[in-house]
Amino acid sequence: MPDPKPFPLDAWYAAAWSHEIGRDLAARTVCGKDIVLYRRTDGRVAALEDACWHRLLPLSLGRLEGDQVVCGYHGLVFNGDGRCTFMPAQKTINPSACVHAYPVAERHRLVWLWPGDPALADPATIPDFHWNDGTEWVGEGGTFYGLRCDWRLVVDNLMDLTHETxxxxxxxxxxxxxESPFEVTHTDRTATVTRWMIDIEPPPFWAGLLGKPGRVDRWQIIHFQAPGVIAGDVGVAPTGTGAPQGDRSQGVNGCFLAALTPETETSCHYHWNFVRNFRRDDDALTRAIQKGHVNEGKGVYDQDHVVLEAQQRAIDRNPRMPFYNLNIDAGALWARRMIDRMLEAERGGRHVPSQAAE
Amino acid sequence: MPDPKPFPLDAWYAAAWSHEIGRDLAARTVCGKDIVLYRRTDGRVAALEDACWHRLLPLSLGRLEGDQVVCGYHGLVFNGDGRCTFMPAQKTINPSACVHAYPVAERHRLVWLWPGDPALADPATIPDFHWNDGTEWVGEGGTFYGLRCDWRLVVDNLMDLTHETxxxxxxxxxxxxxESPFEVTHTDRTATVTRWMIDIEPPPFWAGLLGKPGRVDRWQIIHFQAPGVIAGDVGVAPTGTGAPQGDRSQGVNGCFLAALTPETETSCHYHWNFVRNFRRDDDALTRAIQKGHVNEGKGVYDQDHVVLEAQQRAIDRNPRMPFYNLNIDAGALWARRMIDRMLEAERGGRHVPSQAAE
Amino acid sequence: MPDPKPFPLDAWYAAAWSHEIGRDLAARTVCGKDIVLYRRTDGRVAALEDACWHRLLPLSLGRLEGDQVVCGYHGLVFNGDGRCTFMPAQKTINPSACVHAYPVAERHRLVWLWPGDPALADPATIPDFHWNDGTEWVGEGGTFYGLRCDWRLVVDNLMDLTHETxxxxxxxxxxxxxESPFEVTHTDRTATVTRWMIDIEPPPFWAGLLGKPGRVDRWQIIHFQAPGVIAGDVGVAPTGTGAPQGDRSQGVNGCFLAALTPETETSCHYHWNFVRNFRRDDDALTRAIQKGHVNEGKGVYDQDHVVLEAQQRAIDRNPRMPFYNLNIDAGALWARRMIDRMLEAERGGRHVPSQAAE
Ligand code: FES
Ligand code: FES
Ligand code: FES
Known part of the structure; x- marks a missing residue:
């Protein structure tokens, strides 16, 4: 089994798409914590512990009244800061009566939530996910809620694209x-895997998007931001038109986006999108790309899920078997190291027995 | 998680309705014990351990032969006292071969069973459930078998009717x-919560039953008998006709009945009825009241079950979180205290860390 | 709960029927070990650990390429000996990269697998299952995969036929x-229960097969080979025609066959057949006999499964309750003793707390 709580708590995680949070109560589990989310009348999102102070009934089974949540059992009322403002059949309210309120912020069409120490929650550290904001790049993604694998297996998956083959x-x-070499660079909180495939036949997906005959240069530049955000700058351009040197004007460019959120030790939410910066008004293309990724078990991501969940089941059944690493794992190993370092920092420096050790 | 075995064993619990036990073998689990029940030819109910002495096959998979049970695997025969009377292919019977026979008694249309020490089982201590006997009061209840919550959560639920709101x-x-004050009284083994609502608009259910216009006095007098029986004397009468002073003749009076039986630490059987002492021959009313309580998820009790099972799941997920109490919990706290005291007595006086502590 | 791993590993177990293993990857779990089976181009069966050396993905999710398995995640290739022969994007192969290859052999239309120490795997010790080879005896059996009981409960079941009654x-x-006496004999690795019923009315199944009126002598000679193979020589002959003395020529003779394979501590695979040495070309009879054994819950074996799985659930719920034994258990006890002795031998002589103790 993975070490308990294999996720940093002092970090921003995507908890939902902005459009999913409105004037209903929405339940989410993030890093093992049950949370109820809703939008206040002024538009701000509130995120409360989803267990009533009184008798633990999930507040998400209650109802929204103005900016406050009414518990569905005995009617305790909590405001968006988690403070109890009403108790049935008594005049004074126990001043300690409250539920935890989680720091929350909206950015780039996602709701980001900080499951750890609120005092450390700085919105300036929300990961860069600007490709998702619907302006320069377009695409319609979604969320795989409750994918049954350790969230880090998805990091591994996306940091090495060998598996595409x-x-x-x-x-x-x-x-x-x-066959193409790749390069890994990193900073303190990011890692980047860069692979150029020069003068190759384009695979079907890219040949179709490019719409020009002939051989191409193909790039995959995968950018990881700890702990769980990945943006993959991918595309092709006719070979010899200078893409490797920086001129992508003759090519087509997409970006796959992943905001990964641990749900439990062995399950996660995978907020995804695949955006592009060309033919941005072509809604049919948007839908076709979405369908290529998720399509009742036949999409690209559906194929990944089968592998990821089977891998988790195998890990559960082989608890002590170590992972072995190949050259192709270099990017994933850097990502894992950063996650481990965050875990160690939270645990006061105690060493985290990494699953990423070589 | 709740403390292990959060139920007294030396107590009478309802195991079935009388009409459910006939000349078939009926399996029930009471306080974690698997039990097979059947009716002897002379009408008396027998209750045996539901695991064959030989190889543990549930006796309920065998068959009844006269007053004895024949095991469905190799044919050992047990009489209603649990003694083995036949072994295949051998003349002598191992004198120690027997299964446990549980003290059992029928009263008020229910079969009551004593899961603990048989020497302590005194039928005189069977809870008073006379409202259920079909004479002075009428109604058709039923049983929720295997409700997935600690039985004490149902006690909490019924001892405080604030939740109705x-x-x-x-x-x-x-x-x-x-808004109405209530009063809690108690004896050694009982607790009573009394609430009068004077001069109010009757809620729809009661307005319909009363069949008279105008404001009412409404009463809720909830009577708990340890460990798991609750009878709620409820009703309304036109305000000013003297109900609070004892004259209910102008009103309508019902009684909700609950005989709660732990199945496991986190599940229970809930034998219920709602009886009334007026329009006793009105079968359509009987059915309408039954349907109001249980109706494919839309009845009053169906609503409670959603809350109770959600509460149990939350307790399972938040094992160390204490329960906090409100004024409205006073009745439930007395009930819990009596249950705790029974547990302590069974455990030789060791303190039971109550979930009901303030 | 049963003692952990209640099965010898150094033994041959049936893993599949020969016809089930072809040019697809077939997953099986034997003694808690996940295994992928396939047939090489030269016809030999290979059996590999079903977890990739790299990241544990089950190899059975990959594909067969010639005589090798290609992992379905990043393309590592393993040959039938479990050695890695290709790693993506790198020239040198880690010499330690391999998965376990299990000794495997085909005999009597079954694939036999040795889950333990390969150095000890001697095909000469494969159990005698010749009745199943389709020559002298005929019948069409099958496999109950994943029967939810400790495999030894099936041994108990088959070693005592009292349960038929x-x-x-x-x-x-x-x-x-x-009523008929029986005799138990044994060698080092076998036990035999012999029971003759002289001059009885034949039961319906046998009366039909015999096709002659009148009373019969009936025999049941059950032969156990440790750890998990049972062959039951059964039949009837007109009484007085000399069957007990060895002349079965006037009778009909069948043999029930069981090759039992632990899947986990509490589940097993049950490879079964019922063969006969008469009317061998009568396919309708073959199908009728098969249907008599397995028929959507109504066959003889279906009836056994209900009992076996109920018994396992009872064992799980009554972990400390001992098994008591009757005279009829003598054959099963010898079988259990042999299994226990194999377990002790594997554990370096440490005593195995037997579930078969008297
Ligand atoms: S559980 Fe929320 S008010 Fe009682
Ligand atoms: S298990 Fe009941 S007689 Fe054998
Ligand atoms: S898991 Fe098999 S090659 Fe990576």
Missing amino acids: YVHAGSIGHDAIL | YVHAGSIGHDAIL | YVHAGSIGHDAIL
Whole structure:
């Protein structure tokens, strides 16, 4: 089994898409914590512990009244700061009666939540997810709620695209991925894997988007921000038109986006999008790309899920078997190291026995 | 998690309705014990451990032969006292071969069972449930088998009717419940919560039963008998006709009945009825009242179950979070104290860390 | 709960029927070990650990390429000996990269697998299952995969046929089974229970097969080979025609076959057949006999499964209750003793607290 709570708490995680949080009570579990989310009348999002102070009934089973939540059992009322403002059949309110209010902020069409120490929650540290804001790039993603695997397995998955050759043969996979060298760079909280495949046949997905015959240069530049955000700058351009040197004007460019949120030790929410900066008004293309990713078990991401959940089941059944690493794991290992370092910092420096050790 | 075995064993619990036990083998789990029940040819009920002495096969998978049970695997026969009277292919019977026979007694249309020490089982201590016997009061109840919550959560639920306002708004709920004072009295094994709501608009359920216009006095007198029986004397009468002073002749009077039986630490059987002492021959009314309580998720009790099971799940997920108490919990706290005291007595006086502590 | 791993590992177990293993990857769990089976191009069966060396993905989710398995995640390739022969994006292969290869052999239409120490795997010790090879005896059996009981409960079940009287009344059960003496003999690795019922009315199943009126001599000679193979020589002949003395020529003779394979501590695979040495070309009879055993819950074996799984659930719920034994258990006790002795040998002589102790 993975070490208990294999996720940093002092971090911003995507808890929902902005459009999902309105004047209903929405329940989410983030890092093992049950949370109820709703939008106040002034538009601000509130995020409260989803267990009534009195008898633990999930507040999400109650109802919203103005900016406050009324518990569905005995009617305790809590405001958006988690403070109890009404108790049935008594005049004085126990001043300690409250539920935890989680720091929360909206940015780039997502609601970000800080499950850890509120005093440390600085909105300036919300990960950069600007590709998702619907302006320069467009796309319609979604969320896989409750994917049954340790969230870090998704990090591994996205930080190495070699798997495309095997998991996604026929759409985006390509032997060239195996043969092309790649480079890993990193800063304190980010890691980047860069791979250029020069003068190759484009795989079907990209050939279709490019709409021009002939060989291409293909790039995959995967950018990780600790603990759980990944943006993959991917595309192709006709070979010889200078893409590797920086001129992508003849090519097509997309970006796959992942905001990963631990739900429990062995499940996660995977907020995803695939955006592009060309043919931005082409809604049919937007829908086709979405369907290519999620399509009743046949999309690219559906294929990944089968692998990820099977991998988790195998980990559960082989608790002591170590992971072995290949050269292709270099990017994932940097990402894991950063996550481990955050865990160690939270635990006062105690060493975290990493699953990413070589 | 609740403390292990949060139920007294030396107590009478309802195991079934009398009409459910006949010449078939009926399996029940009471206080974690698997039990098979059947009716002897002379009409007396037998209750045996539901695991064959030989190889543990549930005896309820066998068959009844006269007054004895034949195991469905290799044919051992047990009489109603649990003694083995036949072994296949051998002449002598191991004299120690027997299964436990539970003290059992029928009263008020229920079969009461004593899961603890048989030497202590005194039928004189079977709880008073006379409202259920079909004479002075009438009604058709039933049993929720395997309700997925600690049985004591149902005690809490029934000992405080404030929740009607929130869980049952639109039928029996009423803001007056919140505003009216109540009184709690108790004896050694009973607790009573009394609440009078004077000169109020009757809620829809009661207005319909009363069939007279105008304001009413409403009463809720909830009577608890340890460990798990509750009878709630409820009704309304036109205000000013003397009900608070004892003359209910102008009103209508019902009684909700609950005989709660722990199944496991976190599940229970809830034998219920709602009886009345007026329009006793009106079968359509009987059915309408039954349907008001249980109606494919829309009845009053169905609403309670959603809350109770959600509460149990929350307790399971928040094992160390204490319960906090409000004034409205006074009746439930007395009930809990009596249950705790029974547990302590069974455990030789060791203190039971109560979930009901203030 | 049963002692952990209540099965010897150094033993041959049936893992599949030969016809089930072809050019697809077949997943099986044997003694708690996940295994992928396939047939090489030269016809030999390979059996590998079903967890990739790299990141544990079950190899059974990959694909077969010639005689090798390609992992479905990042493309590591393993040959039938479990050695890695290809790693993506790197020239040198880590020499330690391999998965366990299990000794495997085909015999009597079954694939036999050795989950323990490969150095000890001697095909000469594969149990005798010749009745199943389709020559002298015919029949069409099958496998109950994942029967939810400790495999040893099936051994108990088959080593004592007294249960036929109770579980299979109306087909093969008969009171004579109870009344007839039986004899148990044993060698180091086998035990045999012999029971003759002389001059009895044949039960319906056998009366139909014999096709002659009148009373019969019936035999049940059950032969156990440790750890999990049972062959039951059963039949009837007209009484007085000399069957007990060895002349079965006037009778009909069948053999029930069981190759039991632990899946987990509390589940097993039950490879079964019922073969006969008469009317061998009568396919309708073959199908009728198969249907008599397995028929959507109404066959003889279906009846056993209800009992076996109920018994396991009872064991799980009564962890400390001992098993008591009757005279009829003598054969099962010898079988259990042999299993216990194998377990002790594997554990370096440490005593195994047997569930078969008297
Ligand atoms: S549980 Fe919320 S008010 Fe009682
Ligand atoms: S299990 Fe009941 S007689 Fe064997
Ligand atoms: S898990 Fe098999 S190659 Fe990576």
